[in-house]
Amino acid sequence: MTRAAVADLDGRLVSVGLDVGGTKIDAVAVASDGAVISRLRRPTGWGDDAVVSSIIDVVGELAVDGGFAPSNVGTVGVGIPGVVDSDTGRVLHAVNLGVESLDLADLVSARLAVPVRIENDVKAAALGAAVLRGISGSMAYLNLGTGVAAGIVIDGEIWRGARGTAGEVGHLSVDPNGRLCGCGQRGCIETFCGGGALARAWNRPGVLPVRDILDAAETGDELAVALRADLFHGGAAAVRALVLSADVERVIIGGGLTALGDRLRDGIRDSLREGAATSAFMRSLQLDERIELLPAGSPAAALGAAVVGTTTRSKETVSHG
Template sequence: MRVGLDVGGTKTDAVAVDAAGTITGRVRLATGWGPDGVVQTVVDAVEALVAAGVERGGIQSVGVGMPGQVHPGSSHVLHAVNLGIADLDLAAATAPRLGVPVSVENDVKAAALGADALRGGAGGTMAFLNLGTGVAAGIVSDGTLWTGAHGTAGEVGHIAVDPHGPICTCGQRGCVEALSGGAAIARRWGRPAPLPVLDMLDAADRADPHAQALRADLMIGVSAAVRILVLTADVDVVVIGGGLSGLGDRLMDGVRAELEASAAASEFMRSLHLPGRVQLLPAGSPAAALGAALVGAARERDTRETVFHG
């Protein structure tokens, strides 16, 4: 039994996964604040799974997906500002209390692994494009996460695709995230609303010109990210998840229309059949928690192999 956690800014999702990859238990709880709060959340989440019927002695590993930067192979979480964490070795802080190996991965990377598993382990090469507060992607090939050299693989959100586009929080102009990130859209929309992107889309439907421009930018940015992922990594499928994926068809129809419009004059782009290669992560899928469980299982296996062969 592997446990996977998705530690988000407000909620933590926890799943238990059996050897066949089936989710056998799932709980949600509020996320604590700061290093101590997050460590306690991890311990509490495992306890909550046990209370929900997962056998404590059967847990072999805990994998944690977290916002922020996690260097490949390390369990240090850096710059998880939404959780009040500057630098935390999460495995060192929680493994002694849990009594099992703990591994950590960036939440988008974990969700990429989980989204791939949720496709039934179809194999091949896929990307998970997370449209949330920010925009980032993870690339999975034959069930393995593409880690890259320095932990920036999949950072398509900060690729500039319009020299005259809006300024991004990263300092560049016309980044994918400046066009399509939830925080950037909310900032540019400027009207107070509980769900600013939805408010903007509703206004665009009422022919508000500012909203229509922002809606167009949203679709242009997502389409650019899809093209970049297909033309750089040649992924077969781009699965879209994250908070904005809750927009469902309103997002997907717009993205597919933009992909078609931008390919209209290009036989080469049309030959890629991009509109058919974009998929939405089913609502409520615990992709990041499931992926975190898989990261935990893989890391434990690597460690065992090192011990046996090294």
């Protein structure tokens, strides 16, 4: 980002949030009034040491870009894929980062000398989406990207369930005879609307395979038409699962596939309407009116990580200040 002027923080502390992905880190510095002072995107390192160093370097770059002193950083929150113990700050099985087991919070905190909290990236994004949309009741965040995952926020707190898997609809099987999923089941929602699964089924070269599928479907390509239907069917199935299981008021859709814009939103809405055509009960839920897309490139995940960084270890509370 380009700064218009040096930030005048008047001694106030800055909350830093980082969304650490397999290829890039999306990072924000947030003032105490909620204003984003700086936002940067940088490549992610591979392996334990490189992941830690990348985080440290980006925090320093945010201070330079935002015009504040590193000593103004009060908390750091990190959203990261894999199995995350949010109490200890340990990350397990973040395979796209080359991390098997890493005490990330302790290592980063020791280098920066500030409190550091770690959260699963999708759960962090759910918090960020709640802040961006000003939602104080119940909502689900549905991440449609290479894979499919979701997080649920109720009254400003992440709802984890008994074992931390609440809202994980991507591996809910909706067709036992469907495509094989990486989890070992068949016909998981992710096999219908995950970008990776669609790209493999398409099996044609291209920078943005799912966009290519939609473009080809508009010309009548039979395979593309079938995969487009899968995409919308899978997205609609995820929305139904989230609303029917948790009765959330809103489902906010984020992730890389939001770059498809209105075509994705309208396709999922049409599929929800078609699915409810023969059911008065489903029509009464008005599922098509309860979804919305985050803009492509939204800072929800990084902003949510910043919120995570400011919370205590007992719960993750969304601050609307």
